[in-house]
Amino acid sequence: MKKLSRWFGKNLIRIYMVLGFTYLFIPILYTIVFSFNDYIKSNLVWRGFTWHNWQTPCGVPNICSDLGNSLKIGLIATFVATILGTLIAFALGRYAFKGRPAVNTLIFLPMASPELVLGASLLTIFINLGFNLGFWTIVIAHVMFCISFVVVTVKARIASLDPRLEQAAMDLYANERETFRRITFPLVAPGIAGAALLAFSLSFDDFIITNFNSGTVETFPLFVYHNAERGLPAQANVIGSSMFLIALIIVLAGQIVSRKRKIA
Amino acid sequence: MADASTSAKGDLKLANVTKSFGEFTAVDDLSLVIPEGSFFALLGPSGCGKTTTLRMIAGLEVPTAGTIHVGNTDITDMRPYKRPVNTVFQNYALFPHLSIFENVAFGLRRRGIKDVKEQVDKVLNLVELPHLAERKPTQLSGGQQQRIAVARAIVNRPALLLLDEPLGALDLKLRRQMQIELKWIQTEVGLTFVHVTHDQEEAMTMADTIAVMNEGRIEQMGSPADLYDNPKTAFVANFLGQSNLIQGKIVDSDGDSHVVDLYGQKVSVLKRRTVAKDSSVLFGIRPEKLRIQPDSHDKPGNVLTGGKISDVSYIGVSTQYQVEMPWGQEIMVFEQNDDGVPPLDKGDEVRLSWEPIFSFALDGNEDATAGVDVEPEAE
Numbered sequence: 001m002k003k004l005s006r007w008f009g010k011n012l013i014r015i016y017m018v019l020g021f022t023y024l025f026i027p028i029l030y031t032i033v034f035s036f037n038d039y040i041k042s043n044l045v046w047r048g049f050t051w052h053n054w055q056t057p058c059g060v061p062n063i064c065s066d067l068g069n070s071l072k073i074g075l076i077a078t079f080v081a082t083i084l085g086t087l088i089a090f091a092l093g094r095y096a097f098k099g100r101p102a103v104n105t106l107i108f109l110p111m112a113s114p115e116l117v118l119g120a121s122l123l124t125i126f127i128n129l130g131f132n133l134g135f136w137t138i139v140i141a142h143v144m145f146c147i148s149f150v151v152v153t154v155k156a157r158i159a160s161l162d163p164r165l166e167q168a169a170m171d172l173y174a175n176e177r178e179t180f181r182r183i184t185f186p187l188v189a190p191g192i193a194g195a196a197l198l199a200f201s202l203s204f205d206d207f208i209i210t211n212f213n214s215g216t217v218e219t220f221p222l223f224v225y226h227n228a229e230r231g232l233p234a235q236a237n238v239i240g241s242s243m244f245l246i247a248l249i250i251v252l253a254g255q256i257v258s259r260k261r262k263i264a
Numbered sequence: 265m266a267d268a269s270t271s272a273k274g275d276l277k278l279a280n281v282t283k284s285f286g287e288f289t290a291v292d293d294l295s296l297v298i299p300e301g302s303f304f305a306l307l308g309p310s311g312c313g314k315t316t317t318l319r320m321i322a323g324l325e326v327p328t329a330g331t332i333h334v335g336n337t338d339i340t341d342m343r344p345y346k347r348p349v350n351t352v353f354q355n356y357a358l359f360p361h362l363s364i365f366e367n368v369a370f371g372l373r374r375r376g377i378k379d380v381k382e383q384v385d386k387v388l389n390l391v392e393l394p395h396l397a398e399r400k401p402t403q404l405s406g407g408q409q410q411r412i413a414v415a416r417a418i419v420n421r422p423a424l425l426l427l428d429e430p431l432g433a434l435d436l437k438l439r440r441q442m443q444i445e446l447k448w449i450q451t452e453v454g455l456t457f458v459h460v461t462h463d464q465e466e467a468m469t470m471a472d473t474i475a476v477m478n479e480g481r482i483e484q485m486g487s488p489a490d491l492y493d494n495p496k497t498a499f500v501a502n503f504l505g506q507s508n509l510i511q512g513k514i515v516d517s518d519g520d521s522h523v524v525d526l527y528g529q530k531v532s533v534l535k536r537r538t539v540a541k542d543s544s545v546l547f548g549i550r551p552e553k554l555r556i557q558p559d560s561h562d563k564p565g566n567v568l569t570g571g572k573i574s575d576v577s578y579i580g581v582s583t584q585y586q587v588e589m590p591w592g593q594e595i596m597v598f599e600q601n602d603d604g605v606p607p608l609d610k611g612d613e614v615r616l617s618w619e620p621i622f623s624f625a626l627d628g629n630e631d632a633t634a635g636v637d638v639e640p641e642a643e
Binding site: 168182 | 269322323324343344345346349350351353354355357358359360361370371374375416417420
């Protein structure tokens with residue numbers, strides 16, 4: 001008995017870790033496994049292994065055009081939100097101006113507001129302004145909610161930047177523009193890249209706000225939602241698994257590069 | 265290029281420089297001249313205005329009033345990148361994303377110099393780290409980073425090199441070594457060094473001239489030996505080394521000496537070593553100048569009797585005594601262990617004596633504890 005409790009004491013953290021990761025990864029594992037399911041109509045019961053779904057990822061009507069919409073919207077929204085958010089972050093991080101504390105607080109509001117409310121409000125605005133709902137209203141909505149995340153991420157990076165580095169550059173004959181180009185920007189760039197990745201995944205993933213403002217345009221999350229009732233094709237799992245694998249490869253590549261840099 | 269960053273040469277002159285931050289005056293009407301080629305130290309406790317002074321010379325702060333000149337060039341309002349000044353920052357501020365080579369080459373490249381290799385290699389050799397050229401700053405030890413920070417500044421051959429607490433982050437042993445190296449580099453390259461520090465030993469070791477700063481003003485300026493031997497204020501007496509300051513009164517004059525009454529006992533001090541507005545003085549004597557004997561001994565010179573040892577610390581080369589005087593004050597005595605006589609014991613009755621030329625007298629209206637236990641540098 002005593003032996004057993006000591007064993008538990010020693011391994012508690014390990015057990016906890018295994019349980020935690022199981023909890024986190026079972027849904028992902030399920031998605032990947034069922035992308036190989038030889039399904040008919042509904043992909044809920046395991047019926048046997050097949051490569052067929054992976055060989056015909058576009059074999060279901062609309063799935064790839066919807067994926068294309070999501071990628072396009074994601075890229076445009078990320079591009080715009082990253083530029084605007086980075087500019088705001090520099091303004092907030094580097095310049096003392098009247099109303100800065102207020103802006104610092106307000107920038108959090110879109111993150112804190114319920115998406116349903118944001119989506120519904122945007123819909124009202126678009127209708128009142130006479131916009132045609134569709135691709136560009138989705139882009140506008142996505143840029144809006146991505147900006148806050150970009151600002152917060154980039155601002156954290158700017159805050160951790162030692163102002164003495166910029167002073168040192170100025171001391172070494174670099175004027176303001178050179179200092180920004182050679183020192184400030186390269187040092188903040190990893191934060192901007194991280195913010196862009198975050199913005200893309202938020203945009204690619206979004207269902208609630210998109211659902212309000214999409215009109216007849218369908219994105220990949222909307223496709224999944226619309227088909228879930230009738231039975232989701234395994235091709236959706238194929239695309240989901242691919243996204244997961246791509247993200248994993250990016251993360252691993254990033255770690256390998258940064259480790260190499262440390263050793264070199 | 266014929267801009268001030270390369271052409272201005274000569275003495276550094278600060279005239280009536282004041283810097284205020286709102287209500288707070290960090291530097292108060294400061295004037296000083298730092299001769300070309302000298303190693304000058306601004307020494308003072310945290311918040312005395314020394315770093316603000318340095319930042320104004322570098323162009324990172326603009327003075328509220330006053331002017332700064334290098335030779336005949338007015339640099340008061342010049343942007344930092346146009347000044348003939350380079351800085352070794354506290355914590356070095358090496359660019360983390362650039363190699364050591366590119367860090368050192370940074371200033372040369374910004375001035376449009378294409379062929380930097382020869383100059384960079386030369387300065388890396390000077391600081392004895394040529395083999396680290398391709399490394400990144402984070403892969404270097406603190407001492408190596410410090411030397412690279414110096415190399416990055418001196419490669420530009422500025423008229424002035426500013427050092428902001430350059431050794432603060434190093435451990436004691438490394439600090440000693442770097443003190444000697446910096447002094448050597450200064451002699452080697454012949455630039456004017458302005459060194460800001462709160463560490464009196466560091467200032468004394470390296471500088472030709474020290475300005476002791478306190479509350480935005482210069483208390484006293486001079487060579488290390490001059491400041492130590494002839495302090496003009498209680499702050500300098502206490503901040504540079506340690507001093508025993510005893511409240512007294514000038515009661516008589518005898519040739520080139522004053523006779524001073526210290527709680528009923530008469531001692532003397534040279535007139536030229538006396539800074540007093542009236543008869544009230546702070547009589548000063550350094551702990552290592554005092555001799556300590558059992559109270560029965562009779563010794564010529566200045567003597568104070570009736571002391572009682574309240575504490576003894578034996579530290580090898582010397583013994584430190586705390587002696588309680590009849591008027592209640594604790595006097596510190598450092599005695600070299602060079603006479604083979606065993607140290608005295610706690611509770612012994614003693615008398616203190618010294619050569620009259622070693623004592624000094626300050627204005628008696630000053631706070632005798634000024635500069636004692638000032639905060640070490642807040643970082």
